[in-house]
Amino acid sequence: MSELFDEVNEEVRREQLKKLWDKYSLLIVALVVLIIAGVGGWRGYQYLEAKKAAEASAAFDRAAELSEQNKHSEAEAAFADLAAKAPYGYRTLARLRMAAEVATRDQQAAAKLYDEIAADRSIGRPEQDLARIRAAQLLMETTTYPNMLQRLEPVTAQDSTFRHTARELLALSAWRANDATAARKWLDQIANDGDSPPSLRSRAEALQALLPPAAKS
Template sequence: MTDIFHEIEEDLRRDRLRKVWDRFGALIIAACVLVVVAAAGWSAYKYWRHQQAVSASAAYESAVSLAEAGKLPEAEAAFIEIAKTGPAGYRTLALFRAAGVAAARDKVAGIAAFDAIAADTRLPALARDLALVRGALLLVDTAGLPEVKQRVGAIATGTGPLRHSAREALALAELKAGDLSAANKTATSITSDGETPPGVRSRAELVRRLTAAAAPAPEAAPGSAPTQ
């Protein structure tokens, strides 16, 4: 008797499965095909991305070799091409290297290139701020203090990682403009910042020493007697 009930249950189960298959079989097959196609597409996309990265890396190294060989126009053109066609990471690197090469042959062209990077809203904010700082450092030799302040004033007064280099650009521009007191104050703000990188600190210390005579005298403590 138990076997008969078991066979009946099996027949009912097969009948239900047959009905489900008749109703949804095509959809099940389509879903399976879609999963296989999606997996194959993802693998193909990863392979394509890998090939793009390999090609960009080779092109980037070739452009670097051109720059190191002093072939600046060729190097700049190669970096610009990578910036147009390469993956996002290489695009940013290539933009900065192209601007650096442009600055090596013509500072005005370099400043324009860095300004173009700073205006590119597709780039991260940090990259755009870095472009402003790089352009400001070039402007120290080619323009006045107002132009430098316009580019990096907000960065210098902030708390971001580029504040040190921005303050350095300001200190150099103030020194060149003959505002020794302002240069000393800016250089002191650099050297007193515990997070200032060693290279920036050493250059700021030099500016601070050069402008020490223009530094404001320290205020006397309340109630202290004047020096005789």
């Protein structure tokens, strides 16, 4: 008797499954197709992105080689092309390198390019700070200490990657402006920062020795 009930139950289950399949088969097939297409599309996207990154890397290396060969105009054009077309990470690097190439012929124009990178909130803070540093280095001989302070003071924060360089540039700019108090402030920050590189400490000590006695630490 139990075998008969088992056969009946099995038949009922088959009938229920058949009804469910008849009712939802199109939906199930569509869902499976979408899953397969989604997986295939994602893998295709990953492949294309990897291919683009590899192509951008090779193009970046070729542009860098042009720069090393002192073919700055060609390198500038190559980096400009990368800045316009390369994947995100390479675009920022290409913009920085393009500005460096421009600096070989026009430092003011290069400083403007660096300023544009520094003001671009779509990129990371380290890249923005590096652009600020590069622009300040180009303008050191021609701009005022207040301008340098406006440019670089945000980079001097304790959590900034380039704080050491920013402090040194500000100390030099203040010294050139005969502002011994400001120069001492930045030199003291260099001296009191345990992470200041030894070479930077040595330069800071040398500059400290040039300050008037009243301004010494």
